[in-house]
Structures are given as structure tokens and as C-alpha cells.
Amino acid sequence: MEVFDAVVVGAGFGGIGAAIQLKRLGYDNIVLVERESDLGGTWHVNRYPGVAVDIPATTYSYWFEPNPNWSRLFAPGAEIKRYAEHVADKYDIRRHMRFNTSVEGAQWDEDAQLWRVSLAGGECLTARFLITATGFLSQKRAPEIPGIGGFGGKVIHSAAWEDGYRCAGHRVAIIGTGASAVQLIPEMAAEAAEVTVYQRTPIHVVPKVDFAFPPSVRRLFARLPLAQRAVRWLTDLLFETITVVGVLHYRGSRRLNIAAADLAKIYRFVSIRDKELRRKLTPDYDFGCKRPTWSNHYYRAFTKPHVHLETNPIERIEPDGIVTADGRKTVVDTLVLATGFDLWDANFPALEVVGRQGRNLGKWWRDTRFQAYQGVSMPYFPNFVSLASPYAFSGLSFFNTIEYQMRHIDRLLGEVKRRGATTFEVTEEANARFLDRMTRLLDKTVFYAGDCAGSRSYYFNHSGEAALLRPTSTGNAVREASSFPLSDYIIA
Structure with missing residues (x-):
């Protein structure tokens, strides 16, 4: 043996x-x-x-x-x-x-x-x-919703995506607004005919300072690793500060936490002019209770005419759509489960x-x-x-x-x-x-x-x-x- x-x-x-x-x-x-x-x-x-x-x-x-x-x-x-x-x-x-x-x-x-x-x-x-x-x-977590097993369209979980799947022309329902959904929703909005997002809990989202590394910078990193380590030191310092000061030492530095929440609030205001939509997307808990989320496209996706935010609880799923607690039914072709992990x-x-x-x-x-x-x-x-x-x-x-x-x-x-x-x-x-x-x-x-x-x-x-x-x-x-x-x- x-x-x-x-x-x-x-x-x-x-x-x-x-x-x-x-x-x-x-x-x-x-x-x-x-x-x-x-x-x-x-x-x-x-x-x-x-x-x-x-x-x-x-x-x-x-x-x-x-x-x-x-x-x-x-x-x-x-x-x-x-x-x-x-x-x-x-x-x-x-x-x-x-x-x-x-x-x-x-x-x-x-x-x-x-x-x-x-x-x-x-x-x-x-x-x-x-x-x-x-x-x-x-x-991965699949939601326990009555009727989900009988849905007649396509069901796909964000953690079990099918390579090559396209939603062009589809009526898509997305359940969940966590970190994966923040990345996924703008992509679905750019392709699908209709997108309905079912939100249980809104999430704090702040702008993402993202940029491409030109080939010259990548060559510099390869030839001079210390240059890349210097960039890493800066990004390490920034995110460690967010974690330690804003989340772990909240009692002594609450103002930084409030400032982060204010940044998300300002970002929502700039991105969304509809007061009611903005209210629905506003969390009622402190910044940092969930993992901080960054996106330059999430809020703006909801301003598109074919993207709809649904905050009423889901009562059941029927073979051709979703019925919410207020009795309204939305007909959908594809059900995307962005419901995270257990x-x-x-x-x-x-x-x-x-x-x-x-x-x-x-x-x-x-x-x-x-x-x-x-x-x-x-x-x-x-x-x-x-x-x-x-x-x-x-x-x-x-x-x-x-x-x-x-x-x-x-x-x-x-x-x-x-x-x-x-x-x-x-x-x-x-x-x-x-x-x-x-x-x-x-x-x-x-x-x-x-x-x-x-x-x-x-x-x-x-x-x-x-x-x-x-x-x-x-x-x-x-x-x-x-x-x-x-x-x-x-x-x-």
C-alpha cells in the first residue's frame, strides 16, 4: 500500500x-x-x-x-x-x-x-x-424557489456557465445582485432583448479605477521586477487600509466607513437620475458588511429601457416565467442564477x-x-x-x-x-x-x-x-x- x-x-x-x-x-x-x-x-x-x-x-x-x-x-x-x-x-x-x-x-x-x-x-x-x-x-447555491425545477427555458448558474452560450434576443431573468451579478448584469444588458433583475438585498458599489497596462509597461515589469513590486506595494497598501481601517477598526474610524458609503451614494446619484430606482438600489446597512464591490457599468445598466429591477419577492416560477408576491408575472426565456455560494x-x-x-x-x-x-x-x-x-x-x-x-x-x-x-x-x-x-x-x-x-x-x-x-x-x-x-x- x-x-x-x-x-x-x-x-x-x-x-x-x-x-x-x-x-x-x-x-x-x-x-x-x-x-x-x-x-x-x-x-x-x-x-x-x-x-x-x-x-x-x-x-x-x-x-x-x-x-x-x-x-x-x-x-x-x-x-x-x-x-x-x-x-x-x-x-x-x-x-x-x-x-x-x-x-x-x-x-x-x-x-x-x-x-x-x-x-x-x-x-x-x-x-x-x-x-x-x-x-x-x-x-454553489441554487435558490429554493417553488417551481424552479419545472421552468421550461434555459437555467444557468453563474458558477456553471456554458462556454459559447449567448443570450442575444432572449428575455433574461437574473436572480441575485452580489459580486458576480455586478459583473454579469452589464454584460447581459448589452446583449439580451430584455433583462429583469430580481434583487433581495442591494449592494454598495463604487467606481473602479481600472486601466490597461501598455506593452511598454509590461516589458518594464518583466525586465525590472522591482517596478512591479512598487505598484503592488501601492495596491496592497490601499486595500489593506480599506480592510483594516474601514472594516476591522470600525469603532475607532467610523468616518472612513461613512466616506466610502458616501462615495457609493454619490456614484448612484451621478449614474441614476430616477429617484425611485436609486432608492431601490440603496443599501440600508453599513459599507463593509458585504465584500466591497467595484464597477463602472453596474448602475448605468439599470438606466437602459430594456433592463428592469424587481424588488418584490419571488413567489413561484412557472414554466414560462416568474411570478412575484404582488401577483405580477414576467415571461422569460432564460433564468440566470447569480445566487453565489453556500x-x-x-x-x-x-x-x-x-x-x-x-x-x-x-x-x-x-x-x-x-x-x-x-x-x-x-x-x-x-x-x-x-x-x-x-x-x-x-x-x-x-x-x-x-x-x-x-x-x-x-x-x-x-x-x-x-x-x-x-x-x-x-x-x-x-x-x-x-x-x-x-x-x-x-x-x-x-x-x-x-x-x-x-x-x-x-x-x-x-x-x-x-x-x-x-x-x-x-x-x-x-x-x-x-x-x-x-x-x-x-x-x-
Whole structure:
């Protein structure tokens, strides 16, 4: 029986980063299992028209692997996917990947001190270490609306877009106004005959300062990487300021948060002259309760005569259209579900994980509280690192999260290797201290000190805890990942 050094679940940027770090530590007998047909995670799955990164591409990339070839500041999704392919090839990760492979569950074998990872179809992989890199936005949500299964037209989810699909001449209904919808709606408005957007919760949208990088600038970045790092420093600083000051330190810097909301308000006023339409698109919660959203076309799309905003709740879907609570029916040909992802029910965790003494991770989180030491480790789960955990997400760039977690893996597994040890497990005391600190720090954030009641934000779990984001600066996360007390783990 082959025993792998590590099984990594997921071949997105998190899994690729974890694999790079494992190989740096000398672990080469690893396997990355991915349920999709190719690498890239969300950037392989999301291919809807207009998909692009929602923060500057200079910041949305590994610090150790800058990309001089971005076509513009906010790069389109296809370029992000190509960047993932480049990194996987350059660091020799692709040969470790197994695609079209779904993981059903993983269980710790206490006698053998190994993880048994069960795959769909009955195969079982065995490994010393288990790393889950399933991402935060990996389980798409379909709305539970009466009659949706009987709709006679085309139904398409933004996270399962059909390549080549065109809506020219169609009457399109779009359900949802989250981050994906903000990118998708203007694209649909430019092509479809009629577009009706069904909004449950309006979203704060601010202008996007976006521009193309001329070939001369790209050549400069390639020849002088420090020039690109300088641009990254600026974009990092801007978005870290937005996160730390406007969101995490809301109690002490409420004026900045109000200023951001005012910017969105001014932008709505400039873009939309219709007072009633503007009112419907105005959120009743503080800026930052949902992830900040940028677009130069979203608000203006609603001013077009063939684009309609519907704020009445959907009562049911009939074979040829949608009926709202006021009894009105809109006939549509295509139903687009921009309803996002199921984080708390289906993603924490994304597969069944059973640790020491039979502790089931999903059940434990729900019976107690969502918690993870430094956003990666849980007691009773030896040799397990979960990269998509409570309090893991740091800053607005997923790469902030990936890179501090890579440092944590480096320090932890480097020490395991130095000692010639077999297992590691975070102590209950260290985990409790970290959870208490995160809870105290959350009191200063917009999530608890502000007004988020009407936001319906995925940052909150069903208990009302904002347990997704780590309420510290990225710098703090990086420092602690590089210097956490090794005594916080039992290494044996």
C-alpha cells in the first residue's frame, strides 16, 4: 500500500500554494485531488461573461511569483486561470494532480497514525498529512424557489456557465445582485432583448479605477521586477487600509466607513437620475458588511429601457416565467442564477473529516462554535491543515491568506521534520486562546459595532457570528504564521 507524504484536496491557488510549500520542505510524494477537469479552482469554474478579479491583479497574485503580463489592473478571469497554470508548471505541481476526482471523506486512523481519504468510486488514499484547500467559494447555491425545477427555458448558474452560450434576443431573468451579478448584469444588458433583475438585498458599489497596462509597461515589469513590486506595494497598501481601517477598526474610524458609503451614494446619484430606482438600489446597512464591490457599468445598466429591477419577492416560477408576491408575472426565456455560494452549510467543511476519537469536524463546529487556531488547525485533528477554515481569510486578497498559511505550514512541518516526529496537533488551550482573541477583536469591527442587520452577508454564519474573516491586519497574520509558539502544538 502506497503511503503519500500528503494528500491535498483542491487544485486552486490554495492547493497549489500548499504543494509548493510541501515541496520546498522536501515532501515530493504528494497528490492533489481535484473534482473539476482542470486546475484553477474558482477561476476554472467561473467563466461567465465579464468575470474578472475584484481587486488589482498586482495584489491578487503570489508575492514570490509576480506576473508581468497582466493586460490591465483588474485582470479578466481567463488571465487569472493562465496565471494558475503558469505557477503550477513552473513549480512542477501539475504532475501531482488528479482531476475529475471527488473526495467523499477523510478519517484519521489512530492505530496507523495516518489519514485515510475516501474517493468517489471506492478508492482510498493513505497519507501522513491531510491538507484541505477547498476554498471559501466552492459550493454553489441554487435558490429554493417553488417551481424552479419545472421552468421550461434555459437555467444557468453563474458558477456553471456554458462556454459559447449567448443570450442575444432572449428575455433574461437574473436572480441575485452580489459580486458576480455586478459583473454579469452589464454584460447581459448589452446583449439580451430584455433583462429583469430580481434583487433581495442591494449592494454598495463604487467606481473602479481600472486601466490597461501598455506593452511598454509590461516589458518594464518583466525586465525590472522591482517596478512591479512598487505598484503592488501601492495596491496592497490601499486595500489593506480599506480592510483594516474601514472594516476591522470600525469603532475607532467610523468616518472612513461613512466616506466610502458616501462615495457609493454619490456614484448612484451621478449614474441614476430616477429617484425611485436609486432608492431601490440603496443599501440600508453599513459599507463593509458585504465584500466591497467595484464597477463602472453596474448602475448605468439599470438606466437602459430594456433592463428592469424587481424588488418584490419571488413567489413561484412557472414554466414560462416568474411570478412575484404582488401577483405580477414576467415571461422569460432564460433564468440566470447569480445566487453565489453556500459557505456555512456546505463548505465548512466541504467534505466529512473525522479526527481523533471519532470527532466529526462539521458536527463539532456546529455543536460548539466555528473555530480554528490561526485559521488552519483544530484540536483532535492530528496532521491536518484546513486552509478554508473559520478566521482564515485575511485582508481582501485571497493571496494574503494563502501566503500566511504557507508560512504556517513551513514553520510547523519544518519543526516536525527537524524533530523526526510523526504527528502534530494543536493544543486545546492554544485553540481556546486564539478563539477568545478573535472574538474580542471582532467587537471593534463593522460586523459587530456597525449596522449589518439587513446585509444578509455570507461573512456571518447561522449563529450570527462573523467567523469568516480574521479580524487582524495581514501583517499580523504573516508575523504570527512565522513566529507562533511551537509549544501551541503537541509534536510527537
